[in-house]
Amino acid sequence: MNKNKGVIFDLDGVIVDTAKFHFLAWQKLANDLGFDITEAQNEQLKGVSRVSSLEKILEWGNMKLSQDQFMEQMAMKNDNYLTYICSMTKKDILPGVGTIIDYLSENRIPFALGSASKNARAILEKTDLIQRFNAVVDGNDVSKAKPNPEVFLIAAEKINIPSENCIVFEDSVAGVQAANMAKMTSIGIGQKSNLHEAHYVFKDFTEIDKDFILKLLNN
């Protein structure tokens, strides 16, 4: 096995099913401001930072907020989101994720988290995963939101693997674009129709077998 390979996992919608909670919290925010957002619009919010998400939503709703109101809405959205994630445990890790993490650990392939979320560390703690990662890079560590590749480039650097040798698991269009921009191998987790820019797409981790991972790691 090629030992100079590394893996980077996105968090929301890849390791845990929190993408739906982000959507519900953003939808409530929009509804409270007097408009709605669709699931199709939500695809454009996945992977995107909290600030950029609110900017997009306000544009869709044709609304302008003062800086104070903007900050207040972001805080309210996050408080609402936290009510969804507060009771998470390791039972909430998505099917197949544990198997792949164990496989990487057994084969000493370093893996990192590359998430836009400022809540990422809290979720990794709740799900007992934080100690398993060789590095964690999240929304607190970056200044540029996906599709900018910053988060993945920092993660690659932290696990000391050249970016072109990294494999990224992502559920968002912005994240797939970020991985591609970083010259990494992008693996979309979700629907092919949304994630067609990814090098490979799987519905979820239960569809990915060890031979496929081995092939990528040996490439």
Ligand code: BG6
């Ligand atoms: C990403 C999610 O992982 O993190 C986005 O896909 C979310 O939906 C973004 O907006 C920022 O998350 P947080 O937890 O910092 O608001």
Ligand code: MG
């Ligand atoms: Mg995601």
